[in-house]
Amino acid sequence: MPMIRQTLIILLVLQTITSCVASTCDDRPLRRPLRSSYDYIIVGGGTSGAVLASRLSEGSDSVLLVEAGRSDLENAFVPVPAFSSTIQLTPDDWNYFSVPQKRTGLGLNDRRGYWPRGKILGGCSSTGYHAHNRGSKFDYDEWSREGAKGWSYKNVLPYFLKSEDMQIPELSQSRFCPMQSNIKNGTRCSSVSCFLRRVLHRPNLQVSVKTHCSKVLIRRRRAIGVEVIKDDKRLRIFANKEVILSAGIINSPQILMLSGIGPASHLRKFGIPVMSNLPVGKNLQDQLSIILHYTIDDDITYTSEKLTDSANFQQWNASRTGILTRAGTDGTLFAKTAPSSQTPDNYPDVWILGFSYASDVGIIESGLKFNYKPNVIENQVKNADSSGFNLFPTLVRPESKGTVRISSNNPFVAPTITPNHLASAKDIKTMLRGIRLAQKLVATRSFQMVKPRFLRRDFGRICKQRFNSNAYWICMLRHFSVHIYHACCTNRMGARNDPSAVVDQKLRVRGIRNLRVVDASVMRNQIAGDPHAVAIMIAEKAADIIRCTDTVGKWRRQVSSLFQCH
CATH class of the missing domain: 3.50.50.60 (FAD/NAD(P)-binding domain)
Known part of the structure; x- marks a missing residue:
């Protein structure tokens, strides 16, 4: 069992007992015939x-x-x-996965994206x-x-x-x-x-x-x-x-x-x-993203140690205050990056989400789930850090459309999810502009105050193109772009x-x-x-x-x- 979940289960025993007592009362209406x-x-x-x-x-x-x-x-x-x-990958999630993708998913198990749904x-x-x-x-x-x-x-x-x-x-x-x-x-x-x-x-x-x-x-x-x-x-x-x-x-x-x-x-x-x-099911539209991780020296971001610290849990349990009251998505940026006169100037095509999570071993093993291959996880563990943040350049309005189809007449058989990511060349160009915008953001004086250093994920140099070229980033998109739950x-x-x-x-x-x-x-x-x-x-x-x-x-x-x- 991953470290974070195992520790949290121990910490939550008291609250679970309390919640069960409360549920006897609060959930009584759910038991009516x-x-x-x-x-x-x-x-x-x-x-x-x-x-x-x-x-x-x-x-x-x-x-x-x-x-x-x-x-x-x-x-x-x-x-x-x-x-x-x-809560992901538990019985409280439908735990859907896409079909193997043609243009993305090279870094995922069987090229299948994880699609969590409550x-x-x-x-x-x-x-x-x-x-x-x-x-x-x-x-x-x-x-x-x-x-x-x-x-x-x-x-x-x-x-x-x-x-x-x-x-x-x-x-x-x-x-x-x-x-x-x-x-x-x-x-x-x-x-x-x-x-x-x-x-x-x-x-x-x-x-x-x-x-x-x-x-x-x-x-x-x-x-x-x-x-x-x-x-x-x-x-x-x-x-x-x-x-x-x-x-x-x-x-x-x-x-x-x-x-x-x-x-x-x-x-x-x-x-x-x-x-x-x-x-x-014919108009599936999904916001594709790629994670850019930066490591820093200052201990100012989420870590697995902080998330499992009994003092932080006790603070939340007693007063609903402290680090556990935050989801980790501390900032977002919307921007229009396309030089198009057909859309208003303040109509965004790129969304950058800021997650203040370090990439330490606990976060890598128990954080956001994307169905990465074992060797991708192993590489991330080898390059784990103790403090950092992630930027998610995200495609706001994909031109590529996918489908949802039944795969059986049995209602308990999961449907077939085909996102069709990056089928449109326009989407690739937009994602590239989003990556460049994220890089400009990190280069600002405010970000440079914490001395961010980009952490490469193309272990073994699987993307052999010149680093930071458009060709390099297209290769990275083919391997590591992911569904971030916004379809x-x-x-x-x-x-x-x-x-x-x-x-x-x-x-x-x-x-x-x-x-x-x-x-x-x-x-x-x-x-x-x-x-x-x-x-x-x-x-x-x-x-x-x-x-x-x-x-x-x-x-x-x-x-x-x-x-x-x-």
């Missing part, structure tokens, strides 16, 4: 699903939220912001790295121009504001500020802990964990319920009003295809009757006549009544940022669409002056 029908059935208790369930149950309608994973209270690592990586109440909001980015206003205005009417920045900003509790005063004073994160009072603020758990007592809301949805029940092109497997029993539960899929960018398209909604030729391969021939768009929204769209502007699945998708899979295009905040916004807006209400009038009036010229 399932009924035969509900007004709304939401599939997926992740980032969007938990928010949507909390909103739809505000009235008298009965709501069932089904989640394949267990309660978040059963994992003592979840509330600690610094411990996200300890299989726990709260989904990725319970397992991810807390980043909160709305994206650029131009992202949403583009959605609207392309046919997703009602999703311009003017339309969605009030829904962001509704869910936010911004506590960073520097935001109103400067273009630079601390990282915006879903952390409150030193603890992870997931969609469960900050939205759902406080309303679990509602008599019209039921949450069923360890409940795997196998398909949507459809009769005469109308969704009438879901089929689920719980406690090894196959059950059918019916929806009086709607079925809503909020299972995420991998599982929502999988469930649709298992239900007969998707590319007809693909479904027929598995003997699945076609209910609606739609481009489900979207596999059930794209669009206008009724848009052949690329799976759902319409009201998130209704085309051709099937009483069925919607509400999660990051409906995003039309990738945004400048992490999709997490967008998934919450989508749920907030969907709740109003479904109920035909307007709950954001206060925030709309608050920001109306920003749009008076448009």
Whole structure:
């Protein structure tokens, strides 16, 4: 067992016992027996699903939220912001891997990227790295121009504001500020802990964990319920009003295809009757990144020793303060690097994330998971340091598109994920500009104060091109570029006549009544940022669409002056 996880398990024993006592009380509503029908059935208790369930149950309608994973209270690592990586490659993650890649992945086992997704109440909001980015206003205005009417920045900003509790005063004073994160009072603020758990007592809301949805029940092109497997029993539960899929960018398209909604030729391969021939899973957009590590002398960054120090843990456990209240992503930079007159000057194409982690042995073995080959890990261990930081030049809006496909008609068989990274030459050029921008950043006087030294990763000189040339970095991208958990768009929204769209502007699945998708899979295009905040916004807006209400009038009036010229 890796050192960090083994030590943390020992440190968390006391808290685990405390959490288990609390869960006896807090999770009691999760143990109610399932009924035969509900007004709304939401599939997926992740980032969007938990928010949507909390909103739809505000009235008298009965709501069932089904989640394949267990309660978040059963994992003592979840509330600690610094411990996200300890949840990866555990039963609380779906542990998906991509298919072998053609143009990338030379440094990965079988050229397959690791695609973590939370299989726990709260989904990725319970397992991810807390980043909160709305994206650029131009992202949403583009959605609207392309046919997703009602999703311009003017339309969605009030829904962001509704869910936010911004506590960073520097935001109103400067273009630079601390990282915006879903952390409150030193603890992870997931969609469960900050939205759902406080309303679990509602008599019209039921949450069923360890409940795997196998398909949507459809009769005469109308969704009438879901089929689920719980406690090894196959059950059918019916929806009086709607079925809503909020299972995420991998599982929502999988469930649709298992239900007969998707590319007809693909479904027929598995003997699945076609209910609606739609481009489900065809628009996978993923933000590719590469890690640039710099070693420094000053002991000012995360190390495995600090993360496992009992004093730091005791401080967090007692007061929710200290180093464990940070996720490690301490800063981000968005920049437009392309000399294009077709996009606004402040529309970014590159995102640089700053992680204040050293590359010591414990971090290498137990930190972010990428499915590196054993010899890559061995080389990193040989070149481990005691203090340093990482910069992640990241492709904001990939031109390369991938797919999600079912690989079996068995709902327990993982779908096929094909990211198709770097299929476009434009994406390679953008990544090269991102690397150069990161190098310029490190060369600034502020960074040079800590004397950063770049740590090469091309052990054995596997990239034989001249060091730091564009050819060298293209080779490095082929070997070491990675998925950093920010994919979207596999059930794209669009206008009724848009052949690329799976759902319409009201998130209704085309051709099937009483069925919607509400999660990051409906995003039309990738945004400048992490999709997490967008998934919450989508749920907030969907709740109003479904109920035909307007709950954001206060925030709309608050920001109306920003749009008076448009």
